[in-house]
Amino acid sequence: MEKPAGIPINSNGFISEFIIENNLTETDILLLGLALVPHVKPDFLSSIIAEYLPNGGELPEFGGIKTKNHRGILPTGETAQFLIAGNDLDDRIAFYNYLHNHSFLYRKGTLKLDIVPAGEPKLSGQLVLEDEYIEKFLTGKVLKPQLSSVFPAQLIETQLDWNDLVLNSNTLNQIKEIETWLKFNEILLHEWDMKATIKPGFRVMFYGAPGTGKTLTASLLGKYTRRDVYRIDLSMIISKYIGETEKNLSSLFDKAADKDWILFFDEADAVFGKRTNVRDAHDKYANQEVSYLLQRIENHPGLVILASNFKANIDTAFTRRFQSIIEFEVPSYSERLQLWKNNLPKGIKIAEDVNLNEISKKYDITGANIVNIIQYACLRTLEEENENINLNHLLQGIKKEYVKEGKMM
Structure with a gap:
């Protein structure tokens, strides 16, 4: 089981690059090929068995399983064990x-x-490569995991850039600290040999009113550091059944552990909220869920962002372990003015009676509100075949946003 002194490997292709880059042993190379071969030559293992058992029968020590759809033999740990160690x-x-x-x-x-079911040998389980690697090895393209019960998270992306994110300077400076960690963490841990001193990963809390730029910030951090950002669907994680929430979270963190992803828990209060005094069994298990989350987040090697409308809603056991807690304030007058200018369409004129300075001063709204208002006004302009975006449509849009939030104009 020692690393090979030097295996001649074709330098072409992602498989060769993967083997060389990770300095795989001969045993790992065999495991990789064995798990991959059913995807390119379904009869490969069946034909091997047929050579030794031309009249049919079984070879239990060879392992392998048959499934409902696949007509050949799929390799198990026992298959690898037999090929490497024989009897x-x-x-x-x-x-x-x-x-x-x-x-x-x-x-x-x-x-x-x-x-495998309890009592059965562990090595009788099927040898499985992650879907992303199968796709990469066979096509050279990375398969992004899709939102499902097995993977309760969705990839989020943005076409915007940092200039579109209008925040105060203090908030922006704190965000740049996160970007710095993403760029230099590997150097700090490995080249500067700080891995024994510094815990893995980076934990951040974004808090502030809805629509103030928390999700956009997470997306931009991923875009400019070339990392995938996955927004966790908490409705698919939380379960009323004891132990299921932990199981769902464990599956998520296990899959993300070595992917260099950014995990974004939006409206995190639902899972990361304050622990309660134990009054009944429900409180006891709810507190266990929070404790389990605390452990997994603290050990996760990547960036985890928790977003909440209110800082006070998050359990202090989490906040003590955050490297950064960043407030996203409702934009000031100057920031609102910039948001109006950034988001109004460039290809159509604004009516002369529209005074953006006055609107920005008078209406205390967020960036998300402004985008919704502009969308409404643009659609009304198109519907009425007007040449300009007029003030009345903008005011109607503002009124709709105020009504949605239960505010008075």
């Missing part, structure tokens, strides 16, 4: 130890064994 008992035990304690692919979650 030598010491080598078979050594392989078991290698897989669970030393395999780069297994430790990083690139490859896993399916869970």
Whole structure:
């Protein structure tokens, strides 16, 4: 199970790059090929068995399983164990130890064994490569995970840039600190050898009124540091059944552990809220969920952003562990004016009676409100075939936003 002295590898293709970059052992290379082969040659393992059993029958030590859709044999941990160790008992035990304690692919979650029913040998589980890697190895393209019950998160992206994010200077400076961590964390940990001193990951809290730029900021951090940003769908994580919330979160964090993603928990109060005094079993398990979350977030090696409307809603056990807590304030007059100018369409004129300075001073609204108002006014302008965006349509849009939020104009 030692690293090979030098394996001749074709330098072309992502597989070769992956093997060289991660200095895979011969055993890991075999595991990688074994898990990948059913996707390119479905009969490969079946044909091997057929050579030894031309009249049919089974070879239990070879392992492998058959499924409802796939007509060939899918490899299991037992398959890999037999190919590497044969029937030598010491080598078979050594392989078991290698897989669970030393395999780069297994430790990083690139490859896993399916869970088997209680009492059955662990190595009888199917040997499975992550979907993203299968797609990358076969096509050269990265398959983005889709929102599902297995992966309760959705990729968020933006066409905007930093100039479109209108915030006060203090908030922007704190955001730049996050960007600095994303750029230099690997150097700090490994080249400066600080990994024994500094905990992995970076934990940030965004708080402020809805529509003040929290989600856009997360998207821009991903865009400009070339990282995927996944917004966690809390409705798919929280469960009334004991233990299910932890299970859902565990699945999410396990998948994200080595992906260099940014995890964005929007409206995080639902899961990360304050723990309560234990009055009944429900309170007890709710507190256990918060404690479990605290542990997983603290150990997560990437950037985790929690967004909340109110800082006070988040349990102090979390806030003590944040590297940064950033307030997103409702924009000031000058910021509102900039937001109006940034978001009004450039290809159509504004009526002469529209005074953006006056509107910005009079109406205390957020950036999201302004975008909604402009959209409403533009649609009304198109519907009425007007040449200009007029004041009346803008005021109607403002009134709609005020009504939505229960405010008086």
